[in-house]
Amino acid sequence: MKIALFSDIHANLPALEAFFKDVETRNADAMYCLGDLVGYNVWPNEVIDEIRKRSIPAIAGNYDFGIGRASDDCGCAYKTDEEKAMGKVSISYTNEIIKDEQRAYLRTLPAHIRLEFQLNNDPLNVLLVHGSPRKVNEYLFEDRDEKSLMRIMEQAEADIMCFGHTHKPYHRILPAAVTKDVHYRHAINIGSVGKPKDDDPRGGYVLLTINENSSIKDKDSIRVELIRFAYDVEKAAKAVEDSPLPNAYADMLRNG
Amino acid sequence: MRIAFFSDVHANFPAFEAMLRDMDQQQPDAVYCLGDLVGYHIWPNEVIAEIRKRKIASIAGNHDLKVIGLNTNPGDLQQPGKKYAYHIIKEMARDYLKTLPAYMKLEYQLNNDVLKLYLAHGSPRRVDEYVLIDTDQQYVLDMMNEAGADILFVGHSHKPYHRVLQTAEGNYKHVINTGSVGKPKDGDARACYVLFTINENSLAHDANSIHVEFRRIEYDIEKAAKALEESLLPIELADGLRYAR
Numbered sequence: 265m266k267i268a269l270f271s272d273i274h275a276n277l278p279a280l281e282a283f284f285k286d287v288e289t290r291n292a293d294a295m296y297c298l299g300d301l302v303g304y305n306v307w308p309n310e311v312i313d314e315i316r317k318r319s320i321p322a323i324a325g326n327y328d329f330g331i332g333r334a335s336d337d338c339g340c341a342y343k344t345d346e347e348k349a350m351g352k353v354s355i356s357y358t359n360e361i362i363k364d365e366q367r368a369y370l371r372t373l374p375a376h377i378r379l380e381f382q383l384n385n386d387p388l389n390v391l392l393v394h395g396s397p398r399k400v401n402e403y404l405f406e407d408r409d410e411k412s413l414m415r416i417m418e419q420a421e422a423d424i425m426c427f428g429h430t431h432k433p434y435h436r437i438l439p440a441a442v443t444k445d446v447h448y449r450h451a452i453n454i455g456s457v458g459k460p461k462d463d464d465p466r467g468g469y470v471l472l473t474i475n476e477n478s479s480i481k482d483k484d485s486i487r488v489e490l491i492r493f494a495y496d497v498e499k500a501a502k503a504v505e506d507s508p509l510p511n512a513y514a515d516m517l518r519n520g
Numbered sequence: 521m522r523i524a525f526f527s528d529v530h531a532n533f534p535a536f537e538a539m540l541r542d543m544d545q546q547q548p549d550a551v552y553c554l555g556d557l558v559g560y561h562i563w564p565n566e567v568i569a570e571i572r573k574r575k576i577a578s579i580a581g582n583h584d585l586k587v588i589g590l591n592t593n594p595g596d597l598q599q600p601g602k603k604y605a606y607h608i609i610k611e612m613a614r615d616y617l618k619t620l621p622a623y624m625k626l627e628y629q630l631n632n633d634v635l636k637l638y639l640a641h642g643s644p645r646r647v648d649e650y651v652l653i654d655t656d657q658q659y660v661l662d663m664m665n666e667a668g669a670d671i672l673f674v675g676h677s678h679k680p681y682h683r684v685l686q687t688a689e690g691n692y693k694h695v696i697n698t699g700s701v702g703k704p705k706d707g708d709a710r711a712c713y714v715l716f717t718i719n720e721n722s723l724a725h726d727a728n729s730i731h732v733e734f735r736r737i738e739y740d741i742e743k744a745a746k747a748l749e750e751s752l753l754p755i756e757l758a759d760g761l762r763y764a765r
Contacts, residue, residue, distance in 0.1 A: 265619040372521040380623040476618040
């Protein structure tokens with residue numbers, strides 16, 4: 265079974281539309297959205313509507329958590345005063361344009377989804393979170409200390425952990441020795457559909473393939489594809505420039 | 521948020537199509553299938569293709585697992601009997617069934633508490649265990665505590681119900697049996713599925729803070745029954761559909 269995982273659309277409708285076009289060609293059997301539907305662009309309502317229209321199971325990201333509660337805090341870790349000031353504009357703008365029904369949808373998104381496979385009588389647990397299992401806004405970057413990442417996955421009983429939030433996709437395979445048998449855990453950052461931050465302005469998502477022989481004992485038995493797709497970046501960037509949002513967000517889209 | 525749950529389509533494509541038409545009008549925010557896509561009827565490939573096309577998140581039922589290790593020789597497709605329902609399943613559809621997850625959990629953090637939805641085909645313990653409306657209350661509570669479930673969704677029995685159980689701590693747990701789309705057994709021959717509503721005030725200690733609606737959908741039962749009678753499947757399955765038993 266092939267599972268499409270996408271997140272961090274951040275109100276970027278042209279990117280979401282291009283994602284749907286791309287994923288339709290991939291024969292995915294199931295699809296999950298790992299949150300952050302809104303913020304940083306002008307189409308939060310439209311993005312929510314497209315995801316609801318397709319009945320796609322979604323979980324809440326930190327931005328959804330904030331907007332769902334009409335909060336002025338999105339839980340984002342802005343570093344400089346300038347970033348903080350821009351972030352304030354984005355969340356107050358999003359709070360202003362989001363409609364009641366769409367806000368109620370964000371408010372009632374689940375925090376985590378867990379899929380428990382039992383292939384060949386071996387359990388294989390797939391955990392879907394936005395940031396980390398512990399916190400919706402924890403960043404799990406690729407250079408995270410292996411022991412720390414391992415501990416997070418062990419505590420959450422996740423053999424395969426899929427998450428977004430950093431907007432920088434990767435797939436890390438972590439070997440763990442239990443008594444004498446080695447088994448593997450997979451940490452998969454699925455990237456961002458609408459606001460990539462890895463210097464590639466194209467949208468990103470992940471295809472996870474589980475087959476009947478997939479097992480924690482064989483690290484190659486789980487297939488992870490990090491997909492990139494082109495979309496009309498200029499349209500999304502112009503929309504930012506034509507809005508009260510800071511122009512810097514437009515350049516971020518152009519430069520990835 | 522409104523979520524649709526359905527199960528036990530059992531290869532009855534006319535029933536499934538009718539149910540989907542109703543569901544599309546209802547526009548749920550998410551859809552989950554609790555397994556038993558196949559068995560007892562002649563359209564397993566059509567049902568699987570539709571579920572895959574729609575990318576509906578599904579778990580495995582006991583009938584779905586019957587394709588594991590199943591070898592089909594040309595003679596098997598001429599042989600009358602129950603097994604015909606599995607032999608006609610195409611290779612790619614079998615691969616799909618073999619890799620369905622056994623369980624799904626949705627964890628909500630709506631307020632300061634956690635609300636866990638647990639999706640199983642039979643029970644959290646076994647894919648083919650029946651959790652019925654009159655299953656011993658303490659037994660069900662123990663099973664739900666073990667699974668960490670506040671709201672348990674099951675299928676398998678083809679008899680829909682919503683049961684509210686009170687815990688020793690004064691909280692409420694819910695068991696929701698989704699009934700059956702394609703082979704109801706509760707005397708009502710119409711297809712059945714569930715629309716479940718969770719809102720921002722849904723809490724474990726307020727039994728009325730979630731809403732469960734059972735949708736019953738008419739479909740061309742005679743078409744489905746006749747197709748059974750003209751197939752190599754046991755003829756009594758046709759009356760099973762007509763009289764929902």
